[in-house]
Amino acid sequence: MNTLPLQKARPGDVLATDLTTPEGVFALGKGATLSASVLARLDKMGVASVTIRSRSDDDSAAAMNTALAQLAARFAGCETDPILAEIRRVAEDHVRLRFE
Amino acid sequence: MKDEPHLQKLVSKIVRLPALPDNVLAIQRLIRAPDTTAETVGQAIARDQALSAQVLKLVNSGFYGFTTPVASIAHAVVLLGFGALKTLLVSTAAASLIGSAFPGLYPHSLTCARIAFILARRQGLDEPDELSAAGLLHDIGKMVLATHLPEEYEAVKKAVHERNLLFMDAETATMGVTHADLGAWLLAQWRLPAQTVEPIRRHHAFDPDAPFAERAAALHLADILARAEGVGDPGDSRIPRPDPRALAALGIGLPDIRPLMDEAFDQLTDLYSGDAAA
Numbered sequence: 001m002n003t004l005p006l007q008k009a010r011p012g013d014v015l016a017t018d019l020t021t022p023e024g025v026f027a028l029g030k031g032a033t034l035s036a037s038v039l040a041r042l043d044k045m046g047v048a049s050v051t052i053r054s055r056s057d058d059d060s061a062a063a064m065n066t067a068l069a070q071l072a073a074r075f076a077g078c079e080t081d082p083i084l085a086e087i088r089r090v091a092e093d094h095v096r097l098r099f100e
Numbered sequence: 101m102k103d104e105p106h107l108q109k110l111v112s113k114i115v116r117l118p119a120l121p122d123n124v125l126a127i128q129r130l131i132r133a134p135d136t137t138a139e140t141v142g143q144a145i146a147r148d149q150a151l152s153a154q155v156l157k158l159v160n161s162g163f164y165g166f167t168t169p170v171a172s173i174a175h176a177v178v179l180l181g182f183g184a185l186k187t188l189l190v191s192t193a194a195a196s197l198i199g200s201a202f203p204g205l206y207p208h209s210l211t212c213a214r215i216a217f218i219l220a221r222r223q224g225l226d227e228p229d230e231l232s233a234a235g236l237l238h239d240i241g242k243m244v245l246a247t248h249l250p251e252e253y254e255a256v257k258k259a260v261h262e263r264n265l266l267f268m269d270a271e272t273a274t275m276g277v278t279h280a281d282l283g284a285w286l287l288a289q290w291r292l293p294a295q296t297v298e299p300i301r302r303h304h305a306f307d308p309d310a311p312f313a314e315r316a317a318a319l320h321l322a323d324i325l326a327r328a329e330g331v332g333d334p335g336d337s338r339i340p341r342p343d344p345r346a347l348a349a350l351g352i353g354l355p356d357i358r359p360l361m362d363e364a365f366d367q368l369t370d371l372y373s374g375d376a377a378a
Contacts, residue, residue: 071330074339083342086354090361091328097365098372 003051006043011036013052021045064099071095106276107285114248117289123148124193128291131186141185142177154192161210180229183293187233190290194237201243204333207371209236211331215364216322222360223318223350227295231315234296235322237287238303241279242267242335244286260336267336268304280304306343317346325361331371 011034019028019042027045028038034050042050054062071091078084120128127144130136146152152173159170159180170176177185199206213235220228245253252275259270271278284301295312302316303323310316320343326332327339347353352360 067330070337071328074327074330074337076338078339078341081341082354083344083347083357084339086357087325087328087339087342087361090358091330094329094361094365 016053017051067095138182146173201246207332208334211326241283306346317349320346
């Protein structure tokens with residue numbers, strides 16, 4: 001979940017919280033998907049920022065980074081063994097393939 | 101064996117042996133009876149619906165290298181033969197015991213089983229399906245520890261986390277015995293053949309002169325590769341060093357690692373989605 005200036009929001013983003021106008025009027029509910037026309041209307045209503053759920057590509061990148069960090073931890077101290085170094089290289093390639 | 105007194109002391113604390121279910125024991129008795137044929141055994145399994153379902157689930161879990169689903173016990177008996185059937189029965193019962201020991205141990209075991217099968221086939225070892233079964237059972241000693249020796253298990257877990265040890269090093273430090281010894285002890289009690297039991301005993305302590313050394317070497321490497329691929333949870337977060345003598349026994353060198361791991365990776369995709377519960 002992150003809060004962005006309205007201009008950075010993209011069609012397809014999903015609201016993570018209820019959205020109110022600067023006057024405090026309820027505009028859109030949590031879970032609503034933003035479209036180009038909704039974004040234009042929010043802009044007219046003076047909404048400056050939105051809080052959206054993490055985009056799925058961000059999630060996938062984060063999951064890949066977690067998997068790579070876990071892999072690095074598993075192999076810590078194994079650098080001097082040439083077979084283990086090769087096993088690590090291949091396992092790393094496999095992590096990247098899984099998240100491609 | 102130097103660890104024998106430690107092992108005897110430890111297993112003397114186990115009040116009741118982790119038990120095979122009655123239906124499995126009955127079929128084991130049938131298998132041991134003279135004149136029993138594979139067909140008779142197949143029919144006995146087929147009469148037990150719950151057991152049949154478990155056996156077929158395991159047969160179709162990618163555990164054996166079958167490319168088409170095996171739909172009936174009769175078909176499984178034809179494909180596997182008599183010897184493999186005995187191990188399959190124990191594996192069926194063990195799969196749910198392993199799954200209940202701690203989360204992640206079963207996916208790790210299944211990954212090791214699949215890699216052991218691929219390794220056996222690539223290196224031309226006898227009976228790859230038996231080696232696959234050994235892969236599934238290789239950490240069954242951890243199940244014994246978790247379910248039957250709770251105090252020892254807590255001490256091992258503490259050592260793993262506080263000192264970032266390999267599970268086996270934590271076991272040696274706290275008990276003087278490893279899950280490999282415990283597992284081999286249990287599987288011998290369950291009357292599994294030496295070609296399954298001995299490699300499990302040696303999967304962290306390779307000895308080129310021990311019986312079934314080549315199979316032990318395959319299990320040793322399959323466990324390491326399963327850990328490298330990061331499926332499931334073997335109970336620690338490190339990778340044991342491959343024993344160069346084990347690689348030599350298998351005839352595996354540096355250039356063989358990538359093709360071997362790539363072939364294994366292609367067969368692990370379903371396990372990454374996390375639905376490999378026992």
